[in-house]
Amino acid sequence: MNQLLTKEKGKKLFLLGNEAIVRGSLEAGLDFAACYPGTPSSEIGNTFFEIGKDANVYFEFSTNEKVALEVAAAASACGLRAMTFMKHVGLNVAADAFMTVAYTGVRGGFVMISADDPGCHSSQNEQDNRYYARIANIPMFEPANANEAKDMTRNGFALSEKLELPVLVRTTTRLNHVRGAVETGNLEPQRGKGHFDKDPGRFVTIPAHARIGHVKLLERMTKALVISENSEFNKVIDMGGSEYGVITSGVSYNYAVDIMGAAGIKGKILKLGMTWPLPEKMMTEFIKSVDKLVIVEEGEPLLENAIMALAKDVKPEIMVYGKRSGHFSVMGEYGPDVLKSAFSGITGMDLMPKNVPKASTPLPARPPSLCPGCPHRSTYYAAKLALKQNFKDAIFSSDIGCYTLGIQEPLNVADFLLCMGSSVDAAGGFSKATDQPVLAFLGDSTFFHSGIHGVVNAVYNRHKFVYTILDNRTTAMTGHQPNPGMGTDGRGDPAPMISIEDIVKGCGVDFVRTVDTSNIKEMQKAYEDALAHDKLAVIIAKRECVLLEIRARKKAKDFHTWQINQEECTKCQVCIKTWGCPAIYLADDGSVHINDGICNGCGICSKVCPFKAIHENTEVRK
Amino acid sequence: MTRIVVVGVGGQGVLFASKVLSEAALMEGKNAVMSEVHGMAQRGGVVMCNICVGCIESSLVGDAEADIIFAFEPMEAYRALPKANAGTRFVTSTSKVVPVVVSIGKQKYPDVEGLFNEIRAITPKLTAVDADALANQAGSYVTANSVLLGALAGTAECPVSVEILKEALKNTVPPKTLEINMKAFELGLAAAKLG
Numbered sequence: 001m002n003q004l005l006t007k008e009k010g011k012k013l014f015l016l017g018n019e020a021i022v023r024g025s026l027e028a029g030l031d032f033a034a035c036y037p038g039t040p041s042s043e044i045g046n047t048f049f050e051i052g053k054d055a056n057v058y059f060e061f062s063t064n065e066k067v068a069l070e071v072a073a074a075a076s077a078c079g080l081r082a083m084t085f086m087k088h089v090g091l092n093v094a095a096d097a098f099m100t101v102a103y104t105g106v107r108g109g110f111v112m113i114s115a116d117d118p119g120c121h122s123s124q125n126e127q128d129n130r131y132y133a134r135i136a137n138i139p140m141f142e143p144a145n146a147n148e149a150k151d152m153t154r155n156g157f158a159l160s161e162k163l164e165l166p167v168l169v170r171t172t173t174r175l176n177h178v179r180g181a182v183e184t185g186n187l188e189p190q191r192g193k194g195h196f197d198k199d200p201g202r203f204v205t206i207p208a209h210a211r212i213g214h215v216k217l218l219e220r221m222t223k224a225l226v227i228s229e230n231s232e233f234n235k236v237i238d239m240g241g242s243e244y245g246v247i248t249s250g251v252s253y254n255y256a257v258d259i260m261g262a263a264g265i266k267g268k269i270l271k272l273g274m275t276w277p278l279p280e281k282m283m284t285e286f287i288k289s290v291d292k293l294v295i296v297e298e299g300e301p302l303l304e305n306a307i308m309a310l311a312k313d314v315k316p317e318i319m320v321y322g323k324r325s326g327h328f329s330v331m332g333e334y335g336p337d338v339l340k341s342a343f344s345g346i347t348g349m350d351l352m353p354k355n356v357p358k359a360s361t362p363l364p365a366r367p368p369s370l371c372p373g374c375p376h377r378s379t380y381y382a383a384k385l386a387l388k389q390n391f392k393d394a395i396f397s398s399d400i401g402c403y404t405l406g407i408q409e410p411l412n413v414a415d416f417l418l419c420m421g422s423s424v425d426a427a428g429g430f431s432k433a434t435d436q437p438v439l440a441f442l443g444d445s446t447f448f449h450s451g452i453h454g455v456v457n458a459v460y461n462r463h464k465f466v467y468t469i470l471d472n473r474t475t476a477m478t479g480h481q482p483n484p485g486m487g488t489d490g491r492g493d494p495a496p497m498i499s500i501e502d503i504v505k506g507c508g509v510d511f512v513r514t515v516d517t518s519n520i521k522e523m524q525k526a527y528e529d530a531l532a533h534d535k536l537a538v539i540i541a542k543r544e545c546v547l548l549e550i551r552a553r554k555k556a557k558d559f560h561t562w563q564i565n566q567e568e569c570t571k572c573q574v575c576i577k578t579w580g581c582p583a584i585y586l587a588d589d590g591s592v593h594i595n596d597g598i599c600n601g602c603g604i605c606s607k608v609c610p611f612k613a614i615h616e617n618t619e620v621r622k
Numbered sequence: 623m624t625r626i627v628v629v630g631v632g633g634q635g636v637l638f639a640s641k642v643l644s645e646a647a648l649m650e651g652k653n654a655v656m657s658e659v660h661g662m663a664q665r666g667g668v669v670m671c672n673i674c675v676g677c678i679e680s681s682l683v684g685d686a687e688a689d690i691i692f693a694f695e696p697m698e699a700y701r702a703l704p705k706a707n708a709g710t711r712f713v714t715s716t717s718k719v720v721p722v723v724v725s726i727g728k729q730k731y732p733d734v735e736g737l738f739n740e741i742r743a744i745t746p747k748l749t750a751v752d753a754d755a756l757a758n759q760a761g762s763y764v765t766a767n768s769v770l771l772g773a774l775a776g777t778a779e780c781p782v783s784v785e786i787l788k789e790a791l792k793n794t795v796p797p798k799t800l801e802i803n804m805k806a807f808e809l810g811l812a813a814a815k816l817g
Contacts, residue, residue, distance in 0.1 A: 014648050016658065039660055121659070145655070145679070178681045179644060179656040254679035336684030353686035357744045359703040361737060364729040366698075366721040368632060368667035405665060410726060477665075576726045582666060585725030595720070597754070597763055598633075622762070 002051045011184045017175045018043035020146040020182045021113060024153030025083050026055055028109065029188035032075035033059045034068040036449060037478040038087030039122040040176040041115035045085065045490070046479055052491050056190060061481055061490040064420070064449040065090035069097045069112065076110035076166075077203060078194030081157050085113035088129045089419060093450070095132070098166075102136040103213030104203050105164040105220065108194065109157030116172045118298045119333030124400070124419060126331070128299030133168045133276040137217060139224045140168040140276035141233065142250040146180035152233060152273060154185065159227065163220045170275075172298065174251045174333065225277045233273025234282060241266030244347070245290025247283070247303055249275050252296045255339040263351050265343065278306050287311050287318065294346055295322035298334050321346045369408050372583035373546035373600030375517040376403045376470050380413045381579060381608070382520055383439060383468070386527030390437050395430045399423035399442035399451075402477045402545075403470050406441070410580040413441070421450025428454065428463035437531060438465035445475035445483040447500060452507070458536045459508045466530040467538045469500055472545040480548065504538045511537035518543060520607050546600045553601065559621045561599040562606060564592055568613035579608045623676030624781040625683045627705045630694030631719045632666050635767035638794070639692075640671040642771060646782040646790035647675045657681040666722075668698060675781045690779050694753070694770060695719045700737040703744065710745045711779035713814070715753035715770055749777055751813040757806055765799070765806035772810025784811065 003013055004023050015023065021044055025033070033052070035045045045061065052059035058075075062068035065086040075082040086094060091114050098112070114132065117123040133140035139159060141152040149171065156167040201209055228234065239246075239260050244267030248256050253271050260267065270286045272278070287293065287310060295304040304322040311318050321327045327342045328334075340351040370377050387394050398404050398414035399422060407414035416426055427440035442451045447469050455467070475481040482488040487497035504512050511533045513526045523541065530537035543549075553559040564584075569592055575584050576592060583599040586592055594605070594614070601621070606614035626643070630636040637658055647654040657672040672683045686707045693699030693714035706712070716734060723729045741748050751773045757766040771791060775784045782790075788807060795803045 012648070014645055014654070042660065174657060174681065177658040177660055179641065179654075179658060180681070181648065181653065251681075254681065258678055258680045335682040336680055336687065340684065353684060353707075355707065356685045357703045357706050359700055359740075361700065361732050361740065363697055363701055363732065364721045364723045366631065366666070366668050368665035369722050371665060402665065408722065409728065479660075573727070580722065580726060582722050582725060585720055586727040595725075598719075 002054065004047065004051060005054055006184060007187055009184055009186045013182050013184060014179060015146050015182045016043055017146045017149045017171065017178045019047055020150040021085070021153045021169070022047045023182060023184065024150040025111065025157070027150070027185045027187055028154045028157035029081055029190045030057055030083055030157070031080040031108070031190050031192065031194070032072060032082040033057055033084070034062045034071040035085050036062055036065045036068055036090060037475055037481045038090045038115070039478055040117055040173040041085045041087050041113060042478040043176070044113065045481060049481065049490055049492065059490045061483065063484060065094040066097055069094040069101070073097065073101050073106070073110065075194065076106040076108045078108065078196045080108040080191055080194040082108055083111045083113070086115065087123065088114055088116040088127055089123060089125065091129055091132055093420070098132065099136050100205055101166050102138045102217055103205060103210055105216060106160060106166050107164070108191070109160040110166040111153060111156040111160060111169060112166055113169050113171060115176050116170065116299070118172055121173050124417070126299070128302070130170055130275065130302050131300065133170065137221055138165050138168055138276070139163065139274065140170055141273055142170050142275050143175055143273065144251055144253045144271070145175070146178055147182045148233070148273065149175060150182050163224055165217070165220050165224070170250070172251060221277055228274045228277050229279045229281050231274040231279065234279050235271055236286065237269040237271055239265065239267050239269060241268070242289060243267050243291045244294055245270065245286055245292065246294045246296055247272065247286065247307060248296040249273070249303065250298065252298055252334050255334060255336055256296045259336065259339045259343055259351065263343065263349060265347055265349070272303070280310060283307065284310050284314055287315050293318055293320045295320065296328065296334070296339070300330055367408060368405060369582055370402065370405045371546055371600065372581050372598050373550070373602035374402070375472055375541065375543035375546065376406060377411070377579070377581065378517040378520060378523060378604055379468060379470060379541040380406050380411045382523030383527045384411070384413070385524045386531060387437060394437040394439060395434070397423045397427040397430060397438065397440040399446050401443040401446055403441055403443055410577055420446055421454060424451050424454030424467055425457065427465040427467065428458045428461065431463045431465045440465060440467045441470060443476070444469060444471040444473065444485050444500065448484045448498070452503060455504055455507045455509060455536070462535065464535055466527065467536060469538065469540045471500060471540050471542040474545050474548060476545045476547070480545070500540055509536055509538050511535065512540070513538070514540040514542055516543055517541045518602065518604060520604065546602060550600050554622065557620050559601055560616050560619070561594070561596050561601050561621055562603050562614055562616050563594050563596070565613050565615055566591060568611055570611050572610065574610055575605050575608055579605055581605055623674070623678055624689045624779070625687050626673040626675070626690040626692055627683050627688045627702050628671040628673065628692045629698040629702045630669055631698065632669050634669070634694045634719070636669045636671055636694055639767040639771055640673055642790045642794050643774070643782070643787070644673050645794070646787045649790060650782050650786050652676060652781065655679070655681040668701065670702070690774070692770070692774055694767065696734045696737060697732065700741060703741065706741070706744055708745055711747040711749070711777050712741055712745065713749045713770065713774045713777060715766065716750050717752060717754035717766070747779070749773055749814050751810060753810070756809040756813060760806035760809055761802035762799070765803050768795070768803040768806035769810035772807035773814040775807070776811045776814030
C-alpha cells in the first residue's frame with residue numbers, strides 16, 4: 001500500500017511537496033480530482049494515477065486545464081470535495097472558467113492548486129499567479145514547506161465549504177519539489193456519489209444572475225477577511241526584537257528565518273500563509289510594532305504594494321525595504337544567496353559568503369537534449385532532408401514538450417514558441433504573412449490539449465503549411481502520463497483510443513499521412529509530398545517514446561546496442577554533424593564511436609551513415 | 623547541521639541517491655529537507671539536488687555553504703565548486719558523461735585531473751572513485767549510484783552511519799537488484815576508505 005493512504009494519525013512521512021498536497025486532500029475526504037499534467041505540478045496527477053483507485057478518488061487526466069477545472073467544478077456543484085491542479089501557465093488556459101466559478105460559488109469543497117515557477121526551471125515564463133486570486137477575488141493560501149502544503153490543502157477544503165467559494169493554493173517549484181517530513185492527520189470520510197440540486201439562479205451565469213453572483217462573492221469575501229485575520233497560518237515569529245519587521249509568504253520565509261537567525265538580525269517576522277484576502281488589521285498592527293519593514297516575496301510586489309498603502313495611514317515615515325527600494329528583484333527564484341545580499345544592503349552587515357571558490361576552467365554546457373533513440377530526432381532529420389537548401393529559410397513553429405529540444409545543435413529545428421498549441425496557430429500566421437516554407441511540430445498530448453482548433457482554423461482560412469503531430473504514444477516530458485490517444489485513462493483502465501488521424505480528416509484536411517519514424521526514407525518522401533501540397537498537410541509521425549520502448553525490448557530480451565566498425569568508418573562525421581545522437585561521439589584522435597552505456601538501440605544511425613559502417617551488436621543487453 | 627549538494631546528469635540516479643540519503647537521516651532521527659529537480663533537466667541536463675540535514679528551514683544551499691559535494695560526474699563536481707569552502711568534502715565519480723557539444727566536436731571535455739587539482743586547491747578532502755568500473759564489477763552499470771553512496775558512507779563527513787545508510791538503500795532498491803546494489807555499496811565504501 002502506498003504510504004499516502006495510511007490511516008495512522010501522527011505518523012511522519014518524508015514527502016515531496018506535491019505528495020503532501022495529495023495527502024492533505026485525502027485527509028479532507030477528497031472524492032474527485034482532474035488535471036492536465038504540467039511541471040512543477042506533475043507529480044500530483046502522477047500520484048493520483050497511482051493511488052486513485054485505492055483511495056477511492058475519481059481521477060482523470062483531462063484534455064487541458066480548462067476542461068479539468070470545469071469537470072471538477074461540476075463535481076463540487078454536486079456536493080463532492082473536488083480538486084484541480086496545474087502549472088501556473090495552465091491557469092491561463094483555465095482562466096475563463098476560473099473567474100466565473102468565483103461568482104457561482106461552490107458546494108463541495110473545491111481546491112485549485114497553481115504551481116508557479118520562479119526562475120523558469122521548466123516553463124516559458126515566471127508569471128506570479130497570486131494576481132489570479134486578486135482578479136477572481138477568492139481565498140488563497142501559500143505554503144512554505146511540505147507539512148504546510150498538506151495542512152493548507154486540507155484546511156482549504158473546509159474553508160471552501162464554509163465560504164462556498166473555490167480556494168486557491170498557490171505553490172512554487174521549490175515547494176512542489178521539496179521533500180520534507182509531514183505529520184499525518186486523520187482521514188475524513190468521503191461522500192462517494194453526489195447529487196446536483198438545481199439552482200439556475202446561481203449556476204447559470206446569464207447577466208442578471210451574474211450581477212447577483214458578484215454581490216454574493218463580495219459578501220463571502222467579507223467573511224473570508226475575518227477568517228484571514230484569525231487564521232492559524234498567519235503568525236508573528238519573534239526574532240528577538242523590533243528593529244526589523246519582515247513580512248513574507250511562501251518559501252521565502254524559510255530563507256528569511258534562517259538568515260535572520262544565523263546573522264542575529266533582531267526583529268520579528270510576519271509569516272503570511274493565508275494571503276488573500278490579506279489580514280490588513282494584523283498587518284497594520286505589525287507595521288506599528290516595528291522600526292523598519294522588509295518585504296520578502298518572490299515575484300511581483302503584491303505584499304509590498306498592500307503594505308505601502310497600509311503604512312501610509314498608520315506610519316507614513318517607516319522605511320520599507322523591498323523591490324521599490326531596489327533590494328529585491330521581481331525576477332528569478334530567491335534563495336540563501338539572494339537573501340544574504342539583500343539583508344547585507346538593508347542592515348549594513350556583511351552577510352556575504354567569504355572566499356567563494358571560482359570555477360575558472362570554462363566548462364562545456366550541458367543543456368537537456370533529445371534522448372538517444374528518440375523518435376522525434378528521426379522526424380526532424382527527415383524534414384530537413386526533404387527541405388534541402390530551403391531549410392535555412394523554413395520556419396519551424398515549435399510547441400511545448402520534449403520535442404522543443406530540437407532547438408539544440410545540430411538539428412536547430414525550433415524558431416518560434418509561445419505556449420501549448422502555439423505551433424499550429426502561429427504556423428497559419430507565418431504562412432499568410434510570408435512566402436517561406438512553414439512547418440509546425442507538436443506532440444500527441446499537446447494535440448489533444450490545444451492542437452485541434454488550429455487545424456480547423458487552418459482549413460477554414462486556407463493556410464498552407466506542414467503540420468506534424470509527433471505521436472510518441474505518451475505525454476513524455478511530464479513523466480509519461482496517458483492521453484486520449486493511448487487507450488488508457490487516468491485510473492489505468494482501458495479507454496477508447498481517440499484517433500488523431502480521424503480528427504484531422506474530420507476537420508477537412510485532405511493530406512494526412514501516418515508514418516513510422518524509424519523509416520527515414522518514407523518520412524522524407526512524406527515531407528517532400530507535404531511541402532509540395534498547396535494546402536495544410538498533416539504528417540502523423542508515429543513511434544512510441546524510446547524510454548517506454550526499451551522497457552518492452554528489455555523485457556522481451558531483444559535489446560541490442562550498435563557500434564561503429566572502425567575499418568569501415570571514413571570519419572566523415574555525417575552522423576555527428578547532422579544526426580546528433582548524444583550516444584555518438586568524436587574521440588580525441590578523430591575517430592567516431594557509440595557510447596554503449598547510453599545507446600538505446602534504435603539503429604537509425606546505421607541508415608544515416610553513408611558508408612554503412614554502423615552495425616548491431618549481437619549481445620543482448622539487460 | 624550538514625548541507626549537501628548532489629550533482630550529476632539527468633538519468634544517473636541523482637534523485638534516487640538523494641532520497642536514500644535523506645531517508646537515512648530521518649531514520650537516524652534527524653530532520654532533513656531536500657530540494658529536487660524534475661522536468662526538462664532530466665533529459666540529459668545538469669541535475670542538482672540540495673539536502674539540508676539538521677535544524678534548518680531552507681532547502682537550498684548557498685555559495686560556499688556546502689559541507690559535502692556529492693557528484694556523479696567529474697565535470698559536474700567542478701561546476702559545483704562555488705558551493706564549496708576550505709572544509710568541504712567532495713565525493714565524486716571519475717566516470718565521464720560527455721555532453722553533446724563535446725561529442726559533436728564543438729568543445730573539449732576538460733582534463734579531469736586538472737579539474738580535481740583545482741578542487742584540491744580549495745579543499746584537500748576529495749574522494750574520487752571510478753563508479754562505473756566498480757558498478758560493472760558489482761554486476762551492472764546501473765548500480766553506480768549505490769557505489770557512490772557507499773563511497774560517501776566511507777567519509778567522516780557523511781551525516782549518517784554506514785549501517786543506517788545501508789538500511790535505507792535496502793528499503794529503496796527493487797528486491798531483484800538488492801544483492802548487486804549492496805555489493806556495489808560495499809565496493810564504493812572500500813574504495814573511499816582506500817583513497
